[in-house]
Amino acid sequence: MIQFARQRLGNKARFEVVDLDQPPEIAPKSSVDVVVASLVLHYIKDWRPLMRELHRCLVPDGALVFSLHHPITGWLLSDRVDYHRTELVSEDWDWGGVPVTAQSYRRPLSSIFGELRRAGFAIDTVEEPRIQPSPDIDAELFNTLNTQPFFLFVRARPE
Numbered sequence: 001m002i003q004f005a006r007q008r009l010g011n012k013a014r015f016e017v018v019d020l021d022q023p024p025e026i027a028p029k030s031s032v033d034v035v036v037a038s039l040v041l042h043y044i045k046d047w048r049p050l051m052r053e054l055h056r057c058l059v060p061d062g063a064l065v066f067s068l069h070h071p072i073t074g075w076l077l078s079d080r081v082d083y084h085r086t087e088l089v090s091e092d093w094d095w096g097g098v099p100v101t102a103q104s105y106r107r108p109l110s111s112i113f114g115e116l117r118r119a120g121f122a123i124d125t126v127e128e129p130r131i132q133p134s135p136d137i138d139a140e141l142f143n144t145l146n147t148q149p150f151f152l153f154v155r156a157r158p159e
């Protein structure tokens with residue numbers, strides 16, 4: 001992915017790979033305008049060090065924008081023993097004919113927003129997105145995506 005990004009943007013951007021489970025100092029303090037994390041955070045078990053680090057990197061009027069598996073989707077994938085815990089859930093995907101099992105962390109809403117608040121973020125926007133009709137999407141998938149909870153979009157700002 002880094003190679004593709006480099007081909008596309010050349011030296012207009014800097015690319016680094018970091019393990020978000022153990023975030024190093026990602027960027028200098030107050031140097032980042034916007035952090036975008038698309039469908040990444042549900043792979044991270046402990047949000048506390050990462051949220052603290054993202055808050056440190058952002059400029060005071062910056063924003064953290066992310067998408068996440070919807071907590072209801074995660075709950076339906078879980079054994080439904082305890083909603084209030086954060087737990088690893090598994091999902092089977094058909095990857096062009098190859099079966100794969102993907103694992104991610106389901107967490108309750110109070111944990112998602114609590115971690116943001118604890119790190120010093122104010123919640124700015126919460127969306128449960130739906131999609132526009134498109135000839136590229138078959139009718140059944142379109143209906144599923146637009147009638148069931150799949151993703152949560154959040155924008156948070158440093159307080």
Ligand SMILES: C[S@@+](CC[C@H](N)C(=O)[O-])C[C@H]1O[C@@H](n2cnc3c(N)ncnc32)[C@H](O)[C@@H]1O
Pocket residue numbers: 018019020021037038039040043044
């Ligand atoms: C579903 S993909 C999303 C990719 C891309 N952001 C997008 O929206 O198309 C999940 C991404 O999370 C990354 N990821 C998972 N665990 C990670 C970790 N501990 N540290 C850094 N990246 C991680 C994976 O490498 C993968 O690129």
